Amino acid sequence: MAGRIRDDDVALVRERAKIDDIVREYVTLKAAGGGSLKGLCPFHDERSPSFHVTPSRGMWYCFGCGEGGDVLAFVQKIDHLSFAEVVEKLAVKTGVELRYVEGGAAINKQQGQRTRLIEAHKIAAAFYVEQLLTPDAQIGRTFLTERGFDAQAAKHFGVGFAPKSWDALTGHLRGKGFTDQELMAGGLVSQGNRGVYDRFRGRLVWPIRDLGGEVIGFGARKLFDDDEGPKYLNTPESPLYKKSQVLYGIDLARKDISKSQQAVIVEGYTDVMACHLAGVTTAVATCGTAFGAEHIKILRRLLMDDDQMRGEVVFTFDGDAAGQKAALRAFEEDQRFVTQTFVAIEGTGLDPCDLRLAHGDGAIKALVESRVPLFQFAIKSIIAGYDLNNAEGRIAALKEAAPVVAKIRDTALRPEYSRLLAGWLGLDVETVTKAVGQSGRSAPAARPGPPTGQRDPGLVVEREALKCVLQQPAAVVDWYESVEPSAFTHASAQGVHAAIMRAGGPTTELAGLAWIDAVLEVCADDEYRRIVRELSVEPLPAQSGYDAHYAASVIARLLELDASRRVEEVKGNLQRTDPVEQAGEHQRIFAELLALEEYRRSLRRGTMGGEAITGAR
Secondary structure: OOOOEOHHHHHHHHHHOOHHHHHOOOOOOEEEEOOEEEEOOOOOOOOOOOEEEEOOOOEEEEOOOOOEEOHHHHHHHHOOOOHHHHHHHHHHHHOOOOOEOOEOOOOOOOOOHHHHHHHHHHHHHHHHHHHOOOHHHHHHHHHHHHOOOOHHHHHHHOOEEEOOOOOHHHHHHHHOOOOHHHHHHOOOEEEEOOEEEEOOOOEEEEEEEOOOOOEEEEEEEEOOOOOOOOOEEEOOOOOOOOHHHOOEOHHHHHHHHHHHOEEEEEOOHHHHHHHHHOOOOOEEEOOOOOOOHHHHHHHHHHHOOOOOOOOEEEEEEEOOHHHHHHHHHHHHHHOOOOOEEEEEEEOOOOOHHHHHHHHOHHHHHHHHHOOEEHHHHHHHHHHOOOOOOOHHHHHHHHHHHHHHHHOOOOOOHHHHHHHHHHHHHOOOHHHHHHHHHHHHHHOOOOOOOOOOOOOOHHHHHHHHHHHHHHHOHHHHHHHHOOOOHHHOOOHHHHHHHHHHHHOOOOOOOOOHHHHHHHHHHOOOOHHHHHHHHHHHHOOOOOOOOOHHHHHHHHHHHHHHHHHHHHHHHHHHHHHOOOOOOOHHHHHHHHHHHHHHHHHHHHHHHHOHHHHHHOOOO
16 A cells, blocks of 8 residues: 655656646736735635645645645645545646655555545546447437537537446446445445436536536536436535536636636626637636635636725626526626626627527627626616606616615725716615615614734844845845844744744755754744744845845844844933942943944944834834
């Protein structure tokens, strides 16, 4: 049985797996200055990016939730994998052949459950694709052809066919070494009175992939009249598949969503196919559930949705009542977005797949281009239910629409929609504005956040100094020899400094992730390790190539502040010493004070390049 992965192989995987490339599979990253990148944290909900990645050190850290680490820690947390599973996953991506201390290099028989299930789904997807070419799958091929999808399109989207046999896939996966328990856990089979049987039988099958492109489930469409199951059947909830957290087509659309800053939400698998083939390559669909908060989190990370960088989300719904109700549900979720959100309704009731069949690729592009703001659609949908030809109808419509306008969080948009609502209702703006204001006051007031206060200038210097030591150890080697523990007055800084010294202090021989690892290894507890990760990623001010000068200036400033505290202590000692009765001691302390003052002046001259870090002069 294979054992532990060799340490040098782990190190090679970590070296080859570039952290910015791996993180970009899940998060859109923008330049943050100082060689750092930033994006919206995938581990907590936020509106402004506080998640930072520093490729030069192979580190990531979120200043919002405090999570951080290297590329292995990122994949381990976001994919919920064991350490060994992460190494195995990234080894495949980076072409590293792993060796195990107690066994061969072929297969780790102690793979975690997720790794096994991912492999089973990969094999199942390939099996279904092969079956689509068999005579029994003619009904499936006809279904695709009738909807405008040829063999190349089916191949591009990985569409396959599940045979009508009760155990075709089950037998195939058993032959690959998978147990019935594993197949049950992954939702690939169902439990019957006589044992397990294939979950999908006699159906077209679409693989559902995560952001990283791994198959985590399937969606299957009924083909045969004697199939008593639902029209569409999806993988059940499993360790891999959470329907509220997956979007069909996200693996294909991810890069274009990030590049174009637009995501198009459609309702079905064939709609995604039709959009992509028509050139709308940002289309995705939910899988057996309504669009919700978890889907929003996925898109916001790709759209880099914050006040400075606005993306665009376009919901396409059928023009019937059900489609309009779906759009209004999306309005309720829209308040979670800062992004601009739109609705595109096809007036004749055609979905994107049928629209492409009837009118060609251009019709789908035109549909997306015809989008209207979601706020506008929601408000107009409400007032459409009233007779606006009489005063009673107009006032009733106002009473229902005003709370919707009041719920618009963007304070710049709210007055504009009050004005638009007045025009749609044929009322004066003052009346509508008053109604909106009254609706807003009746809503619960937002709870104020905690006071921020001013940051301690002394702590700013101590943090900057520790950042320089962790990020640029070679630049501070000579200066840091003079730093005493007393230079750090804050407990958190003292703990990190202690770890730095236990790791041997900054050196020219150890840098990057290896140096940070050495410090992390000797930290007193997890809280200090968290701080080290934070300081290792937090950007240093851009110094136009003078980073070494800046680092030296910061350490000099740290020493200067320490010297200033010692000057005050010595002054106090001098005042308490009688110059007549304790003449010798008084003279010694006075000489010490003069030396400290000169030392402080020399340090102050060395901080000229670091003035921006503090106002504590």
